[in-house]
Amino acid sequence: MIGAPAGDPALARDSTPGTDGHRRPMIALREVGKTFHLGDTAVHALRDVTLAVREGDLLAIMGPSGSGKSTLMNIIGCLDLPDHGRYVLEGVDVRRLTESEQASIRNRRIGFVFQGFNLIARTPALENVELPLVYAGVARRERRRLATEALESVGLGDRLDHQPSELSGGQQQRVAIARAIVTDPALLLADEPTGALDSVSTASVLELFSELNAQGRTVVLITHEEEVSRYAKRVVRLHDGRVVSDERRTGAYDVPPGLAARTAHTEALPA
Amino acid sequence: MIRDSARIAVRAILGNRLRSALTMLGLIIGVSSVIILLAVGRGAQGAIAGELEDLGTNVLTVLRRGEVGPNQTGTQSRDIELSLDDVQALQDRGAGGGILRAVPVLNTGVTLTWRGATYAPSSFAGTTLDYLAAQNVRVDAGRAWDAEDERRRERVVILGRTVSRELFGSENPLGQRISVNGRRFEVIGLLKAQGGGGPFDEDDVILVPFGAAESNLTGTGAELGQILVQATSQETTTLAETTTRETLLAEHDIEDPGEADFQIFNQAQIRAVADTTFGLLRLLLGAVAGISLLVGGIGVMNIMLVTVSERTREIGIRKAIGAQRIHIVGQFLLEALMLSSLGGLIGVAVGVGVAQIGTEAFQPVVTWTSVLVAFGVSMLVGLFFGSYPANRAASMRPIDALRFE
Ligand SMILES: Nc1ncnc2c1ncn2[C@@H]1O[C@H](COP(=O)(O)OP(=O)(O)O)[C@@H](O)[C@H]1O
Numbered sequence: 100m101i102g103a104p105a106g107d108p109a110l111a112r113d114s115t116p117g118t119d120g121h122r123r124p125m126i127a128l129r130e131v132g133k134t135f136h137l138g139d140t141a142v143h144a145l146r147d148v149t150l151a152v153r154e155g156d157l158l159a160i161m162g163p164s165g166s167g168k169s170t171l172m173n174i175i176g177c178l179d180l181p182d183h184g185r186y187v188l189e190g191v192d193v194r195r196l197t198e199s200e201q202a203s204i205r206n207r208r209i210g211f212v213f214q215g216f217n218l219i220a221r222t223p224a225l226e227n228v229e230l231p232l233v234y235a236g237v238a239r240r241e242r243r244r245l246a247t248e249a250l251e252s253v254g255l256g257d258r259l260d261h262q263p264s265e266l267s268g269g270q271q272q273r274v275a276i277a278r279a280i281v282t283d284p285a286l287l288l289a290d291e292p293t294g295a296l297d298s299v300s301t302a303s304v305l306e307l308f309s310e311l312n313a314q315g316r317t318v319v320l321i322t323h324e325e326e327v328s329r330y331a332k333r334v335v336r337l338h339d340g341r342v343v344s345d346e347r348r349t350g351a352y353d354v355p356p357g358l359a360a361r362t363a364h365t366e367a368l369p370a
Numbered sequence: 371m372i373r374d375s376a377r378i379a380v381r382a383i384l385g386n387r388l389r390s391a392l393t394m395l396g397l398i399i400g401v402s403s404v405i406i407l408l409a410v411g412r413g414a415q416g417a418i419a420g421e422l423e424d425l426g427t428n429v430l431t432v433l434r435r436g437e438v439g440p441n442q443t444g445t446q447s448r449d450i451e452l453s454l455d456d457v458q459a460l461q462d463r464g465a466g467g468g469i470l471r472a473v474p475v476l477n478t479g480v481t482l483t484w485r486g487a488t489y490a491p492s493s494f495a496g497t498t499l500d501y502l503a504a505q506n507v508r509v510d511a512g513r514a515w516d517a518e519d520e521r522r523r524e525r526v527v528i529l530g531r532t533v534s535r536e537l538f539g540s541e542n543p544l545g546q547r548i549s550v551n552g553r554r555f556e557v558i559g560l561l562k563a564q565g566g567g568g569p570f571d572e573d574d575v576i577l578v579p580f581g582a583a584e585s586n587l588t589g590t591g592a593e594l595g596q597i598l599v600q601a602t603s604q605e606t607t608t609l610a611e612t613t614t615r616e617t618l619l620a621e622h623d624i625e626d627p628g629e630a631d632f633q634i635f636n637q638a639q640i641r642a643v644a645d646t647t648f649g650l651l652r653l654l655l656g657a658v659a660g661i662s663l664l665v666g667g668i669g670v671m672n673i674m675l676v677t678v679s680e681r682t683r684e685i686g687i688r689k690a691i692g693a694q695r696i697h698i699v700g701q702f703l704l705e706a707l708m709l710s711s712l713g714g715l716i717g718v719a720v721g722v723g724v725a726q727i728g729t730e731a732f733q734p735v736v737t738w739t740s741v742l743v744a745f746g747v748s749m750l751v752g753l754f755f756g757s758y759p760a761n762r763a764a765s766m767r768p769i770d771a772l773r774f775e
């Protein structure tokens with residue numbers, strides 16, 4: 100079984116489909132813009148990006164370096180706010196949330212995986228994975244149990260006490276994934292998660308995301324490797340801060356053989 | 371939550387031992403110097419107060435005006451002097467004037483020799499037996515001279531322990547004949563050790579019967595160095611002082627008290643001066659120690675700021691996975707508090723340890739208050755100087771912290 104069941108009722112999510120039978124969009128961006136100012140020059144990282152992501156989707160965002168992928172991801176993940184436009188996450192306008200509410204959403208509803216793994220140094224894998232639960236106020240024993248399960252589900256059940264420096268890149272990224280899923284979030288965000296990995300690790304990490312998506316989690320994946328996008332149900336391309344293409348790949352992705360049975364229930368959405 | 375923060379803080383402190391130690395060093399020095407300096411101040415004050423106590427609180431010292439201490443020997447102005455007539459006049463006023471006894475003291479510089487050893491005691495008194503009672507000292511080896519010795523102007527001396535040690539070393543001085551400014555005197559007694567030492571050594575004294583001093587050392591009719599007036603009790607000290615002033619003004623034919631050619635000191639005055647002096651000294655020491663604590667606190671802040679900026683990325687990660695402001699503030703504040711309280715504890719140990727080293731002159735006195743205050747202040751310093759860096763960490767936007775390289 101992949102992923103950890105929510106031990107804390109607060110972490111349980113409401114995934115009731117809309118009454119009209121359509122799933123409501125998990126993520127809805129409307130004409131979102133973001134400009135950075137470096138001295139006198141203004142960098143338009145995002146220009147009028149409009150994008151809706153449905154629940155249970157596996158979305159790949161692609162584009163050349165500097166095209167605004169990370170900026171978009173940070174906005175989706177409530178790490179940053181748009182300069183203009185509207186961002187509604189699970190029906191809530193993010194702009195209306197306080198700093199603390201945003202932290203709470205990042206904690207319970209979103210799981211992040213970064214290119215650079217971003218584990219906390221000199222801290223055992225188990226404690227790294229426990230950290231989101233610490234901030235969620237989950238009791239110690241429960242925390243331990245959930246974190247152990249999450250690490251087991253990414254195949255690191257025998258590395259609980261290893262520090263990041265004692266793990267390979269692929270293993271570190273698995274710890275980061277375990278940390279992202281330990282609170283059983285509805286949304287998984289990964290910014291070039293395989294950017295620093297060799298091809299073998301890349302394949303296994305991508306399969307992991309594919310599996311997590313198969314369980315019903317919405318996954319947004321940034322990458323610039325075409326190969327990676329084979330796993331995606333939908334590919335959005337950015338260029339110079341604008342969405343330049345948006346294609347749905349019904350059946351175009353490879354389902355790892357062992358997963359075929361479990362993905363069967365996943366409804367193919369019209370493009 | 372506290373436990374988790376504590377573990378994180380311990381890990382951070384241990385992860386950078388040298389830097390943590392250097393941070394604490396400032397506080398260790400600050401806290402220990404507060405304790406040591408206050409202990410020294412108190413110890414010194416206690417020593418002085420003890421010596422003043424020994425003098426008896428009902429004794430007045432009459433000096434010629436212009437003299438600053440009891441051991442001056444200059445007797446140039448013949449027309450202004452304290453004489454045996456003055457002593458007699460004071461004695462005559464008696465208990466009615468609050469006076470128990472008046473004691474004449476001849477002062478002069480003397481050099482003692484014995485079998486080639488030479489020593490010049492800081493204090494010489496040619497005086498009567500009453501001196502012992504007025505100064506609250508007694509002879510505890512050999513004997514004091516008696517009325518008969520006094521009358522016959524016997525050349526005998528009583529030595530303080532310092533003088534005895536300087537001159538005789540470990541040999542028994544009793545019965546030995548020493549030379550005092552070339553005249554032979556017999557050592558008949560030793561004063562009980564007073565302790566003290568340093569510039570206030572009360573054992574550095576030699577006593578000679580008044581008559582013998584007059585005929586052998588100062589010459590007959592020499593001016594008195596001082597007159598000790600002992601009141602009948604502590605309560606009558608003020609009365610005795612008034613009597614003494616009136617009597618001496620009359621004896622010296624002076625009408626305006628402002629023109630008096632003598633000065634009267636009582637213990638309260640001397641004590642007040644000493645207390646003021648030591649109060650100031652303590653204030654000064656406290657200020658110096660306080661500044662070193664402040665410097666220690668700035669050290670903590672400095673290190674915490676470095677720590678925060680070094681761990682910017684970590685802060686970003688923590689925020690990205692949902693740490694609230696209070697989690698971040700708590701983590702860094704706890705780290706600062708741990709550093710400062712550990713530094714404070716070591717400082718207390720060092721301070722109390724060093725304060726055990728005393729000298730013969732006095733022993734520093736560590737008070738619980740100073741320990742608690744020093745430790746408490748170091749915690750507050752940690753809290754105060756830790757809160758700015760902690761808040762700075764918590765105020766970082768997660769995205770900026772994550773982008774930080
Ligand atoms: N915090 C920032 N300050 C200044 N410029 C930024 C900042 N973040 C991103 N940018 C700029 O915005 C543009 C898009 O950046 P980014 O979203 O990181 O691109 P990508 O992830 O696609 O490589 C780049 O030109 C980048 O330099």
Ligand SMILES: [Mg+2]
Nearest residue numbers: 168169170290
């Ligand atoms: Mg990027």
